[in-house]
Each structure stands twice: as C-alpha cells, then as structure tokens.
Amino acid sequence: MSRRGMTLALSLAGAAALAAPAAAGAYWGEGASIVSASLARQEQADDSSQFAAVSGDGRYVALQTRARNFFADDDPDPEGQFRAGGVFRRDLGGTGAMELVADGDLRTEVGSALVRRGAQSPSVSSDGRFVAFATAQALVPGDGNGAIDVYVRDMAVPVRSPGAFDLVSARDGGDTAAAYDPPGTPRPGLDPGSDVTRGAAISADGRHVAFRTVAESDLPARPGTDTPADQVLVRDRTLNSTTLVTRASSGGAAVGGATGPARISADGSTVTWTGRNAAAQATFLNGESTEPSIPYYLWRRVADGPAALTRRITGVADVDDPGCLPGSSITLDSTATGPCYGPLTEPEAAIGADITGLLPTLSADGRRVAFLTGSGPRPNATTPAGLDLWVTDMSPGVSRKAGSRELTRDSQSGDVETSGAISSVSSSPDGRHLGVVTLRSQFVFGALTQVGSRRAVADARELYVIDVDARRIERAVLGAGGTDVNQSIETAVTLSEGANRLAFTSDATNLFFGDANDRSDAFAVTRQPEPRPAPPPRPVAPPPGANLEEDLGTGEEDELDVAVRRRRDGNVELTVAAPAVGSIKAVARGRVGVRRGRRGKTRTIATVLTRSRAAGRVRLVLKPVRRYRREVRRRRKVAARVAVAFVASKGGKRLSASRRVTFGVKAQRKRRRR
Numbered sequence: 001m002s003r004r005g006m007t008l009a010l011s012l013a014g015a016a017a018l019a020a021p022a023a024a025g026a027y028w029g030e031g032a033s034i035v036s037a038s039l040a041r042q043e044q045a046d047d048s049s050q051f052a053a054v055s056g057d058g059r060y061v062a063l064q065t066r067a068r069n070f071f072a073d074d075d076p077d078p079e080g081q082f083r084a085g086g087v088f089r090r091d092l093g094g095t096g097a098m099e100l101v102a103d104g105d106l107r108t109e110v111g112s113a114l115v116r117r118g119a120q121s122p123s124v125s126s127d128g129r130f131v132a133f134a135t136a137q138a139l140v141p142g143d144g145n146g147a148i149d150v151y152v153r154d155m156a157v158p159v160r161s162p163g164a165f166d167l168v169s170a171r172d173g174g175d176t177a178a179a180y181d182p183p184g185t186p187r188p189g190l191d192p193g194s195d196v197t198r199g200a201a202i203s204a205d206g207r208h209v210a211f212r213t214v215a216e217s218d219l220p221a222r223p224g225t226d227t228p229a230d231q232v233l234v235r236d237r238t239l240n241s242t243t244l245v246t247r248a249s250s251g252g253a254a255v256g257g258a259t260g261p262a263r264i265s266a267d268g269s270t271v272t273w274t275g276r277n278a279a280a281q282a283t284f285l286n287g288e289s290t291e292p293s294i295p296y297y298l299w300r301r302v303a304d305g306p307a308a309l310t311r312r313i314t315g316v317a318d319v320d321d322p323g324c325l326p327g328s329s330i331t332l333d334s335t336a337t338g339p340c341y342g343p344l345t346e347p348e349a350a351i352g353a354d355i356t357g358l359l360p361t362l363s364a365d366g367r368r369v370a371f372l373t374g375s376g377p378r379p380n381a382t383t384p385a386g387l388d389l390w391v392t393d394m395s396p397g398v399s400r401k402a403g404s405r406e407l408t409r410d411s412q413s414g415d416v417e418t419s420g421a422i423s424s425v426s427s428s429p430d431g432r433h434l435g436v437v438t439l440r441s442q443f444v445f446g447a448l449t450q451v452g453s454r455r456a457v458a459d460a461r462e463l464y465v466i467d468v469d470a471r472r473i474e475r476a477v478l479g480a481g482g483t484d485v486n487q488s489i490e491t492a493v494t495l496s497e498g499a500n501r502l503a504f505t506s507d508a509t510n511l512f513f514g515d516a517n518d519r520s521d522a523f524a525v526t527r528q529p530e531p532r533p534a535p536p537p538r539p540v541a542p543p544p545g546a547n548l549e550e551d552l553g554t555g556e557e558d559e560l561d562v563a564v565r566r567r568r569d570g571n572v573e574l575t576v577a578a579p580a581v582g583s584i585k586a587v588a589r590g591r592v593g594v595r596r597g598r599r600g601k602t603r604t605i606a607t608v609l610t611r612s613r614a615a616g617r618v619r620l621v622l623k624p625v626r627r628y629r630r631e632v633r634r635r636r637k638v639a640a641r642v643a644v645a646f647v648a649s650k651g652g653k654r655l656s657a658s659r660r661v662t663f664g665v666k667a668q669r670k671r672r673r674r
Contacts, residue, residue: 027452028465031480032511032523035061035503039096042609043069044517046627047085051492052522053124053199054503056266056429058496059093060128061503062101063522064120064198069625070098080109087119087133089155092501092524101131101153102139102165106189116189117148121198123209126266126429126497129155130206132168134196136189139165143177146186147193150211152202152237168209168235169194172220172242181216181226191215197359199494200263204364204429208268209235210245212258220244230256232273234264234302245271245300248280252306255280260295261359266429269303270366272313274359281310283319285340286329295349297360297371299394313360313369314392314400318342321399335379343378343390343404350374353387358424363431367395370407370425370434370468377406386410386421389436391468407466408436409445416458418442423461424491433499434466435476437491448473453482461488465499476502477525479510486510490520500527513647513654516587517604560657562644570632570665572622574644578612579655582648585609586620588661590640592628603628605640605663612646624663637664 035052036045045067053062066085077083086104091097102119117136124131136148143149150168157164169178182191192214202209213219213231220233220242231254232245245262248255260274275298279290282298297313311320316332318324323339330336334345349355353374360371372387388410393403411418420439427434441455441462448466452474455462462485465476479485487507494503503524509515511523561577576584586608593600606622622642624632632638639662646655 027474027528028476028478028525029528030478030482031513032477032525033092034512034515035063035090035092035522035524036065036067037521038070038098040098041069043607043625044515044604045069045519045521046517046604046625048520049505049522050120050520051122051198052494052503052505052524053122054494054496054501054524055124055128056126056204056497057128058501058526059091060124061090061092061522061524062122062124062128062131062133063088063090064104064122065522066104068627071100073626075100078106081106081115082109083107083118085118087122087131089124089128089131091128099155100159101155102133102135102151102159103137106137114190121196121201123196123199123201125202125206126204130202131155132196132202132209134194134211136191136193140167140175140177142170142175143167145177145180145191145193146188147180147182147191147215148195149177150194150196150201150209150235152206152209166237168237169211169213169219169233170235170240170242171218173240175240178213178217178219180213183215193217194219197261197263198492199426200261200359203264203268204266205268207236207238208264209237210262210264210271210273211235212262212273227254228256230258230275232258232262232271232275234268234271243302245273245302246275246277246281247306247310249282249310257281257292260356263359263362265362265366266364267366270299270301270362272297272299272360272362272366272369274298274355274357278312282312283309285317285319285324286327287331288317289332289347294347295356297348297355297369299360299366299369301366311394313348313371313394314373314390314404315342315344315347315375318400320397321401334376337379341378342400343406344373344375345378345380346375348373348375350376355387358387361425361427361431361434363427364429367393368431368468369394370427370431372422372425376409386419387423389422389425389434389466391434405447406445407447407468408440408443409447410440411444416440418444420458424493426493426495428495428499429497432468433495434468435493435495435499435502436464436466437461437489437493438464443473447471450474453478455484457484460485461491463489463493463502463504465495465502467499477504477506477511477523479508480513481510483510498527501525502527514585514587514609514645516589516607516643560644560646560655562657562659564642564659564661566662566664567621568665570663571624572606572642572661572663574620574622574642574659576612576618576620576644576646578615578618578646580615580648581612581650582646583609583611584618584620584644584646586622586642586644588622588640588642588663590638590663592631592638594631594635605632605638606642622661622663632663633665635664637662 047066049065087101104118257277262273278296563575591600
C-alpha cells in the first residue's frame with residue numbers, strides 16, 4: 001500500500017511505515033501513523049490519549065494516555081484498584097515496542113475514586129532515553145512528602161529496578177524531596193507540589209530539567225526555608241543542583257509569579273516562562289504599568305549564572321535599544337515611535353488575548369524565540385481580533401525592534417478562514433520550524449508563502465508547519481486519501497529536529513483506515529521528500545508465464561465474504577475470503593458494563609489484524625481484550641457487531657462486511673440416557 005498511515009497494520013509496522021515516501025504531489029503525505037497502539041498486542045488504546053512528545057531524533061514518542069491495555073501481563077493492578085493508564089514510550093524505529101515509563105492515576109475499582117495522582121506531562125530527551133514527568137507516586141526512597149513531584153525516568157534501566165528514576169524536585173545539593181506546605185487539609189497522594197510543562201521541560205541530553213512549584217516549599221535551599229509558590233527552578237541532574245530562576249532583579253530573592261508554563265532550551269542554557277511580577281524581575285520604563293497581576297513572556301539565560309538578567313521577550317518598551325537611556329519614559333500611545341518604544345502597540349497580554357496558558361518557543365541555544373500575542377505592530381491604531389505569531393532574536397546587542405518579526409496577521413474581516421486565532425505554537429529543537437494549530441485556513445498577511453492544499457471549510461483546527469528561514473507555511477496533516485481531517489488537532493504538538501516528524505493527539509477518525517476505539521489517539525506524521533515530477537510510465541510486457549497479482553481496480557467498496565463461528569473457548573472465529581494480497585482487520589464492538597439492568601456503553605471488545613499472502617481463505621480469531629474477559633465469563637454471552645475490512649496491497653481496493661457475533665462459552669448439552 002503506497003500511502004502512509006492508511007491502515008493500522010502499516011501504522012504498527014514501525015519505521016518502515018513511518019518512513020514510506022508520500023504520493024507524488026503531497027509534501028507531508030496522506031493520513032497519519034497511530035502511536036497509541038501496541039504492536040505486540042495488535043491493539044489500539046482502549047481509552048483516550050492526551051499528549052505525545054516526540055524525541056529530537058524522531059525515533060521515540062512519550063505518550064500520556066488513560067489506556068489500560070498497554071501494561072504487561074505480568075504487571076497486574078493492585079488489589080481492588082486500577083491504574084488509569086500512565087506515561088508510555090513508543091519506539092517508532094525497528095522494534096515498535098511500547099514500554100511503561102510510569103504508572104498513571106491510581107483509582108478504586110468500586111466508584112473509580114482517585115487515590116493518587118499518576119504520571120503526566122511528559123518531556124523526552126533528544127535520543128529518547130530520558131523522560132521527565134510529574135507524579136505523586138513515590139518512586140525513590142527519598143520521596144516521602146506525599147505530594148506531586150517531578151522525576152526523570154532512565155529508559156535504559158528496567159522500570160521496577162533501582163536507578164530507574166531520578167527525583168528532580170529535590171533540594172539543592174542532594175536528592176532529598178522538597179517539603180511543601182499545601183493549602184488546606186493535607187491529602188497524601190493528591191497534594192500539589194511541583195509540576196512540569198509537557199513537551200518542554202528537559203534538555204536534549206537529559207541533564208537539565210525546568211520545573212515550577214505549585215505550593216510553598218523549601219526549594220531550592222534547605223529545610224525550614226519558606227519559598228512562596230509559583231517559582232521556576234532548574235535542576236542539573238549531574239551536579240544535583242537546583243537553581244532558582246524567578247529571582248528579583250536586585251537582591252536575588254524569590255519573587256514567584258510563574259503561574260503559567262515554563263520551557264528550557266535544548267542546550268539547557270535558557271529558560272522562558274509566562275509569569276507575573278514582571279516588574280520585580282525585568283527592567284521597566286517610566287510610564288509603563290507595573291501591575292504585578294499582568295502576565296508577561298519572560299526570558300533568562302541561566303547558564304550565565306546568578307548575575308544573569310531576566311528580560312521581557314518583546315512588548316511596548318525597547319530597553320535593549322542603545323538609544324533608550326536609563327530612566328527614560330514612554331507613553332501608552334499605539335502610534336508613538338522612538339528609541340524606547342518596542343515593536344508592539346500593547347503588552348503581549350493585550351486586552352482580550354489571554355496568554356496565561358501560552359508559552360514561547362526556544363531554539364537550541366535559546367536565542368530565537370517564537371510567541372503568540374494579541375497586540376498589533378507599532379505604529380498601528382487597530383487591534384487584532386485574536387492571537388498572532390511573532391519571532392524575535394534575543395542575542396546580545398539586538399534591540400526588540402530589530403530582532404522582532406511579525407509572521408501572521410488576521411485580516412480584520414472577522415471571518416474564521418482569515419482571522420481565526422492561532423491556538424498554540426511549538427518548534428523544532430533548532431527553532432527553524434514552527435508548528436501552529438489554528439482554525440485559520442488562509443494566511444493573507446504576506447510574510448509567509450502558503451503552499452499546498454487548504455481546508456474546504458474552516459470548521460476544525462489544523463496543524464501547519466512554518467519554515468521560518470524559507471518563509472513558507474504548509475498544512476501538515478491530511479486525512480487518509482488526502483481528505484480534510486474530520487476532527488480538530490489538539491493544541492499540544494511536538495516537533496523533532498528539522499520537523500522531520502510531528503506528534504499530536506486528535507479525535508479524528510479518518511487519519512488511518514480502521515480507527516475503531518472512539519477515543520482521542522496519539523499520532524505521528526513524517527516529513528516526506530520534496531515530490532518530483534514523475535516521467536510518464538513506459539509500458540512493459542510481462543514475461544511469459546508470470547504469476548501476476550490481480551489488479552483490484554480503483555478502490556470501490558464491495559461486500560467481503562465472511563463466515564462466523566463461535567468457538568468452545570468463548571472466542572469468535574472468522575473465515576474471510578481474501579481476493580488478493582492485502583491487510584485484514586476485524587473490530588468487534590458491543591455493550592459492556594451491563595449489570596443490574598443497566599444497558600452499558602458500546603465499547604471495542606476485540607480487535608485482530610492480519611495479512612493475506614495470496615488470494616484465499618484466511619482465519620482470524622477474535623479474543624476479548626483483557627479488560628472485558630472477566631465480564632464475558634460472568635455474563636456467559638456478550639453480543640457484538642464485528643466490522644471486517646480488507647485493503648489490497650496493490651491498487652488499494654477496499655472490501656468490507658459487518659456481522660453479528662456472540663462471545664461466551666457455549667452451554668454443554670446433556671447426554672440422553674439410553
């Protein structure tokens with residue numbers, strides 16, 4: 001099958017499927033490869049996936065999911081409780097393995113009450129070996145505070161072995177967990193402590209991790225120290241040092257205000273975050289508002305030591321302009337110009353544009369920054385309708401005006417196609433490529449050249465990739481067959497080096513053939529070689545006696561011949577008449593959770609995937625997934641409908657069928673006495 005990501009079989013086949021060249025004329029190809037699926041079990045996730053962080057080399061994806069069918073058979077849930085998924089790492093290379101990073105939320109079997117917060121918000125090092133995340137599970141002996149802490153998992157060490165986990169939210173100079181003073185009554189396993197920003201927290205080599213405190217703590221110093229909540233800190237895992245980032249510009253005291261996300265650059269030198277109390281950390285001019293509640297994008301080069309200054313990324317003022325002398329003043333006039341005026345008419349958090357949950361991107365050295373703002377360019381009396389994209393250069397000696405460049409601007413028309421807000425921005429580790437998620441389908445400003453196809457109706461968020469140096473923007477995700485995706489792309493997107501691979505989550509069901517779990521899944525798309533015009537094919541006569549594979553035509557839907565038989569072991573056997581070489585997938589869905597008269601919900605009970613190596617009959621055995629086997633045994637009979645699909649390897653023709661089946665052990669007939 002020539003098109004990438006059209007079937008679950010090809011999606012689970014590892015790097016071979018992910019690296020397949022796209023069809024001519026499609027730079028990113030068609031469809032996507034599913035990440036939230038187990039190659040060993042040949043199963044999709046049985047619950048939703050929230051986030052996918054791709055490694056810099058593009059081989060691994062750290063996946064946050066609620067799925068329960070990825071745990072190993074010899075790794076059972078605690079008695080009377082269950083783990084609601086967790087963080088897993090999927091190898092998109094040769095093995096395709098799905099490995100547990102850390103357990104997810106722990107809940108009770110009865111009532112599903114939350115017992116302990118589990119692993120969430122993963123970030124992954126460039127080679128995929130180290131995964132940073134936050135969890136309330138005590139994973140090292142020194143963690144006894146009962147609160148949420150930050151860890152790094154070394155995937156080279158088995159998950160239940162000593163040395164697999166390294167505590168990041170620890171006091172400076174050691175590996176003892178922080179002490180927190182959570183608000184309200186203590187709730188071990190649920191109390192806030194420290195947190196990380198998903199996909200942004202770890203350096204490329206895994207040595208440095210940026211995190212923030214959510215509760216009052218004794219970080220970074222020593223026991224008995226009261227540090228207010230909402231601080232950004234950086235942990236050097238080699239030196240066991242914990243450094244405070246949110247410091248006052250004079251005196252170095254902890255000022256906090258980091259109520260938004262934080263990011264560290266790939267080389268570990270630079271941190272950017274969205275925070276308040278900006279005037280206590282960065283230089284402001286006379287006439288500017290110093291209201292501490294206003295959020296700003298803040299930037300600091302921690303590699304330069306305690307003397308490093310915190311800087312605003314851009315804004316109304318330009319304190320980096322050599323012509324702006326200390327003690328200068330400005331007025332809040334959007335049309336005023338001069339050396340002390342910055343590139344924006346208003347602060348980044350312009351009226352009507354909330355940046356609290358947004359985060360700028362960083363290049364590998366921390367110098368190139370991309371960010372979203374609701375402010376317009378100076379001088380300009382109009383206010384944009386939503387968030388738009390800018391890039392800036394934070395190198396020494398570069399003013400905010402000289403370093404900042406506007407990449408997108410809404411058309412002010414109010415129509416979604418040209419004025420829809422951009423929801424998020426992410427970047428490749430080198431900073432050259434940006435990924436933006438937006439409802440906007442046309443970019444009319446002119447700073448970027450839009451190439452490729454456009455969405456027919458702007459009714460779902462799409463993922464676009466921007467080559468900043470080439471000034472080009474292109475839609476990166478298409479449905480299987482080149483159609484528009486039928487559901488939005490979620491805003492949290494990650495890019496590998498050179499944007500060669502993108503990872504994201506979506507509720508879309510047309511990204512590959514056979515999506516059957518009715519849940520948000522994690523996907524990956526791979527950058528394809530630039531298409532070249534193909535020369536017209538030369539007809540070649542087949543050699544005498546060649547055993548040619550049947551050409552199945554243009555892909556029209558036909559009925560597939562399927563026979564059904566219930567086996568004595570309670571499973572269902574299908575016999576499929578495959579017309580040629582191709583892939584066969586069967587998905588059985590039925591009502592489960594039926595008890596005491598309740599109808600239960602329709603769920604995927606069983607999935608099986610195989611290939612026909614020639615025309616002929618192929619047998620498939622549908623076994624209920626582990627999660628529902630007990631219910632099948634209890635009820636003795638569970639009805640379901642199975643959808644069977646065949647896709648030919650040559651020609652791409654599809655055939656399908658639907659049959660009613662019954663899982664459960666047959667009742668034994670009593671022998672008649674003679």
